[in-house]
Amino acid sequence: MLDADFFRRWMTATAASVDREAERLTALDSPIGDADHGSNLQRGFTAVVAALEKEAPGTPGGVLTLAGRQLISTVGGASGPLYGTLLRRTGKALGDAGEVSAEQLAEAFRAGVDAVMTLGGAAPGDKTMIDALVPAVDALGDSFAAARTAAEEGAVATTPLQARKGRASYLGERSIGHQDPGATSSALLIAGLVEAAGE
Ligand code: ADP
Ligand code: MG
Numbered sequence: 001m002l003d004a005d006f007f008r009r010w011m012t013a014t015a016a017s018v019d020r021e022a023e024r025l026t027a028l029d030s031p032i033g034d035a036d037h038g039s040n041l042q043r044g045f046t047a048v049v050a051a052l053e054k055e056a057p058g059t060p061g062g063v064l065t066l067a068g069r070q071l072i073s074t075v076g077g078a079s080g081p082l083y084g085t086l087l088r089r090t091g092k093a094l095g096d097a098g099e100v101s102a103e104q105l106a107e108a109f110r111a112g113v114d115a116v117m118t119l120g121g122a123a124p125g126d127k128t129m130i131d132a133l134v135p136a137v138d139a140l141g142d143s144f145a146a147a148r149t150a151a152e153e154g155a156v157a158t159t160p161l162q163a164r165k166g167r168a169s170y171l172g173e174r175s176i177g178h179q180d181p182g183a184t185s186s187a188l189l190i191a192g193l194v195e196a197a198g199e
Contacts, residue, residue: 001101003060003099004063007064010193011048011192012052013191017192022041025037032171034167038181040077043074044083051066058098059097060091060099061092064094068083068089072084085116086116086133090109093107103141106137128182128183129186133151135151145194148194151191156179158180158183159178
């Protein structure tokens with residue numbers, strides 16, 4: 001079973017990898033965006049970790065809804081409301097249980113990803129974070145490691161796609177040949193699950 005501590009470790013691990021990879025995320029956001037994805041998420045996840053330390057929510061749902069709120073309020077870019085919705089909706093689906101199973105997390109995360117698609121209007125193949133999140137959700141029932149691999153492969157597979165949503169879509173065909181920054185950071189988020197589980 002996964003308790004609030006697991007979810008706190010998930011957010012902390014993600015914050016650390018976002019810190020490590022911030023320059024790379026921003027570099028990916030240069031040719032097909034406005035070169036702020038790394039700094040956007042760094043600001044957001046720094047606020048998440050600070051809020052979790054201060055408020056110390058006692059349930060998995062509480063950790064994720066607080067994290068989502070922080071991302072929405074601190075990240076300026078499109079990714080803030082989208083990641084914020086992902087975590088808030090996932091947290092809401094987990095309810096107020098003190099511990100949840102991996103299956104419950106997989107189910108709740110699917111609700112979160114669905115909410116991101118509703119909010120942003122992106123479908124798989126549009127060259128967005130959805131291209132990492134949907135394969136991850138599909139593999140999450142197997143294991144966290146399988147979800148991590150699926151997300152990483154999904155992120156790499158955005159390279160030949162033409163963007164149909166977000167800032168990169170303004171470039172039309174010129175968006176082809178670049179890996180999507182948001183799909184790349186989504187793979188970091190999913191990798192955080194493996195770290196939190198100590199696998
Ligand atoms: P901004 O584009 O406002 O500068 P960021 O650079 O932080 O925001 O995030 C860009 C990422 O957000 C993109 O790489 C893409 O993965 C994701 N994104 C943008 N628009 C959408 C959308 N409508 N649906 C899903 N993801 C999106
Ligand atoms: Mg940007």
